[in-house]
Amino acid sequence: MPDVTYLGLTESALSQLGGLWTAREITQQPAMLRETQALLMARRSEIETFLQPLLALPTLRVILTGAGTSAFIGQCLAPVLAARLGRRVEAIPTTDLVCAPQLYFEADTPTVLVSFGRSGNSPESLAAVELADRLVKDVRHLVVTCNADGALAGYAQRSRGLTLQLPEATHDRSFAMTSSFSCMTYAALAVFSGVTVLDGRVDAIARATERMIGDYAGVMQAAAAEGYERVVYLGSHIFQGLAREAGLKLLELTNGALVTMFDSPLGFRHGPKTIVNGRTLVVVFFSNNAYTRSYDLDLLGELRRDDDAARVIAITAQDGVGLARSDELSVQGLETADDAELLFPYIVAPQIFAFFQSLRLGLAPDKPNTSGTVNRVVQGVRIHELS
CATH class of the missing domain: 3.40.50.10490 (Glucose-6-phosphate isomerase like protein; domain 1)
Known part of the structure; x- marks a missing residue:
């Protein structure tokens, strides 16, 4: 049986080069977008029940948050979602929310905190949702994640929130996020545009x-x-x-x-x-x-x-x-x-x-940082107590 190829290279060659997961995850994105839409359609009623009463609030604030690539999802979507919803939609990274929560959270503004996380285990991700619960009187959580076992997914299930668990294959095993980025972006776009709207697209x-x-x-x-x-x-x-x-x-x-x-x-x-x-x-x-x-x-x-x-x-x-x-x-x-x-x-x-x-450059795309000082899930972050 011939080797499967990704980006013009065989699986065996990619394995030797240390790039199989990255190449596979880049290539799988069209299929994962379709799977993500099917998943959202299956949960359409639950999504609408959660979001519709919130979106009816004229003073609602939507914060799109995450760290690194997950933060850039919000930067890609905030302007278009604000225009479509006629509501205040802002992209604020967890790395900002956590280090200066007093500048970003508003106690009296009803808020939906949309948290993106490939693993859902970044320290800032969990700290951001905890700070939101502490500092905002009326906050609801929408978690978009690729990892059902992540801390972020579990937090939303325990609070007044909704977790959208994307297809398991989008939990990219490579160092760099690729299909996780595109599918979390797609999921948020579909959810706030109307799940059925993108079903035809x-x-x-x-x-x-x-x-x-x-x-x-x-x-x-x-x-x-x-x-x-x-x-x-x-x-x-x-x-x-x-x-x-x-x-x-x-x-x-x-x-x-x-x-x-x-x-x-x-x-x-x-x-x-x-x-x-x-x-x-x-x-x-x-x-x-x-x-x-x-x-x-x-x-x-x-x-x-x-x-x-x-x-x-x-x-x-x-x-x-x-x-x-x-x-x-x-x-x-x-x-x-x-x-x-x-x-x-x-x-x-x-x-x-x-x-x-x-x-x-002679690097292994699945793990390009040879020194080990940068990791797939960030390490070394200490969350300080907010007095």
Whole structure:
């Protein structure tokens, strides 16, 4: 029986390279998105019973929280959910909530704390929900996790909360979060948009993500071989959160060997653009919104005129960017989709690029930090008593 392949490499080769879990978890994302939607549909009544009375409160505050990649989920979703719900939706990392709870929690504001956690065992995750219970008079917990045995899942079950346990395969075993990120993001988007709303869209999103992996894994492998020393990810509004996640994946999987930066196309001009030189790759996530896209195009035109970057790549669902064909990563089938639906196919190219950069540097993508000072679940955090 022939070896199964992931990202063009066989299972046996990936095992020897220490990258089997990372490659498998990147590749499984289309299937996991479909499984996540099926899970949400099965629990639709329970989800609606929990959320509908809360969303009816005109003063409701929704806080999207997590640490690291889990925090970036909130940054990707907060603007679009605020617009859809007509409620106050904020992305505040647990790492902020825990170190300065007096600045973030509001005692008299009814609050839903949405906690994201791959393992649900990060010290800050549990501390954040405990502080919320202590400092907010009316708080409810929605936990989105990939680990049924995590402390966070157990806490929500014991409190006035709801735990959304995602498919077991999304509990990524690799160091870097990939399918856990995309599926927790999808789950929150679906739950707050209406579970049935995305039921008719999940196949298009999954197909587009699948095609991105199939069409551009080789392109990303070749880009990794070009030896860039600096990589910049740029995106407007919700894509700025995605740019931050893309940069973190590269930093994690290369064990900090490459300089990474994220920003918005408009913000990039205000000083950060000084990072660009002849060894810099710039990647721009393009919006489908015509107005926002005009700013993305302006920045792209400026980068081309500057001619300082080694390479500029556009990830786009619409034609008309104007780069060479090899520098346009085209998402198929979502040309008229809402930008939130593009989060899922857009992120896979940076994930694949980071994976091949890790291999190029002789690292094991499943465990790239050779010193053991950075871990899959954060260690060494001491939670101080709040007087």
